[in-house]
Amino acid sequence: MDKRFFNIFNLTEDEAIALLKTPPEQLEDKTDRYIAASHLINFPTERAIDALIEAVRDRDRDLYNRITRRKAIESLGRLKATAAIPVIRACLADEDCYTVENAVWAIGEIGTDDEAILEEIAQLLDKPEQSYRVIIQTLAKFNYRNALDRIQKFVDSDNEPIASAAIAAVARFSGDYSQIDKVVGFLQHESVNARRACIQDLIDAQYYDAIPEIAKCPVSVIFRLRGIRLLADAGTSAGKISFQKIEPHLDRAIRDRPDELNLVHEYDQLPSLAFLVNELYQTDFGRCYLASKTLLETYPDEAPEALMATYAEQAHNDYGAHYHVIKLLGWLKYAPAFDLLVEALQNPRPQFQKSRAAAAIALANLGDERAIPLLKASLNINIWDLKYACLLALKQFGDDSGKEIAARDPDWLVRAKAMAELLDNST
Incomplete structure (x- = not known):
């Protein structure tokens, strides 16, 4: 934990x-x-x-x-x-x-392993105004099949997170995945809570075919990487999926470009620069990604100065906006941001962990070769997505030396990525 x-x-x-x-x-x-x-x-x-x-x-x-x-x-x-x-x-x-x-x-x-306790939990499904989603998830976790019929009645619930959990549990208990596409569909729900919830349900259902759609879901990269990671761990261990099948989707999630996501929001008219910068502070990352995409497409010349200003005022201490600002400065290739990106790459505060991988990608987009030794050094930090991002960044720089380090990494995903890159180089 x-x-x-x-x-x-x-x-x-x-x-x-x-x-x-x-x-x-x-x-x-x-x-x-x-x-x-x-x-x-x-x-x-x-x-x-x-x-x-x-x-x-x-x-x-x-x-x-x-x-x-x-x-x-x-x-x-x-x-x-x-x-x-x-x-x-x-x-x-x-x-x-x-x-x-x-x-x-x-x-x-x-x-x-006390079935009497599990039955008490299952009986709560017949009690009004309970947190049915948590109840269903817990019963599924314990593989309490005696609750299957009671869970089944929730698959058509008007509450999408409850329906999602119920469909996943039924699939897990019965092997019937006929309705699992409904759960995949919730990845495009307008509610960010429904989007986040269904990722967990797809993990619980061990539905490995959902990995490509999870990679494109407009929620925080933390939720997507967790989903891909847990499905990859379970799927490869069970021989159900290979790293080669996972790799392009994991690469996409780590790079996290807004134009590679299936966005669920849209603007009815072009927003101002100030509005878009303010949207980077939204808790629904779907809105942040739409703002990022629009900034890149519409305000590429004005955006860097506005991003540096909001970073100084507030984003330096807001881990959501911090992440998006770091990514944007890289895509905009704003050279004066180099020191800021290096600081983000080396930021030890746990709340800003996802910004470290973002900074690795941003530094590669910036193209300043002073970043290469810093990226290599980051391969020794025990954060798997940071190491994976550094491999992507070093490849973008055309530097192969980091692959030899990562090929011996204790994390299998990092090791597999390095080995895949080494194999590509040898063919």
Whole structure:
């Protein structure tokens, strides 16, 4: 589990436990117990787990206690605390549907072979106003086939993420993939949440044929790369798909050009430069990609100065906009951005990880050969998509030396890419 973003409150274990045990009326800030429950994910100890279990047992109906209970359940799930299963199981009957949702998810994370618990989860599918998507996903994760008929009734749900999860689960349980194209179709849904959700469902259904469409889906590259990566890992291990089939789509996703995506939004009239730059801050990356495409096509001369200005004002600290600005400056071949791109390539902050691969591609597009040794050095950093991007960038520079390094990489995808490039050179 990736814990890079959890430790942001700078609390010790003792301080977090003390906060969690403090009566709400004695707190300066009513959210302190919630923060403590969140922070205890950093401490996989019996003391931390006991404190979280105690918090879950507190059934006071106060709003802040309810959200603390939910977070405590989530933290127990992330800690995979098997000792917490009984208290979390009791939450399956809670009247608060969000607490039930977290309990189902946490059981899925911790794991259980108790079919009585799985049946309790399945029975929630007959209960109104529950988080059916999480319930279906968890039952599928445990391969609880006794729930198949109950899941089947959700395949035509008006809620697309629920329908998507149900279709994927039915395919997984029965081997019937006749409706899986509906899930693939959700990759073009106007809702970014539906687009993101169906990628997970295609992973769960192990539908390897979806890789080309996932690569073109207008969501953050993080979701696409995760989908391609997990399907590639499972598919190659099972002998269902080869790297040669995956490679062009993975290359496309890493390069991430907006004109190679199937965009779902459009403008009814040409927007201003200022509007398009502001769109790079949208949480729906589909809108960011449309803005990027329009900037490249319509404002290639004016855009670089505007991008440098927004970077200085805000994008340097907004990891979504940061990513798009970095990519755009490379495509626009804006030479004065060289130092900024190098800084992005070497940025150690975890929130900006995807910008490092973006910077590798941008530096190649810029064409300044001072980047070559920096790209080679980045092949030693333990981030697989960065290393893959550096291989693409070095190839664009016409430099082959990085392939020898990457051919011995511990990551099989990086190694396969390097070997494929070496093989191309030898033929």
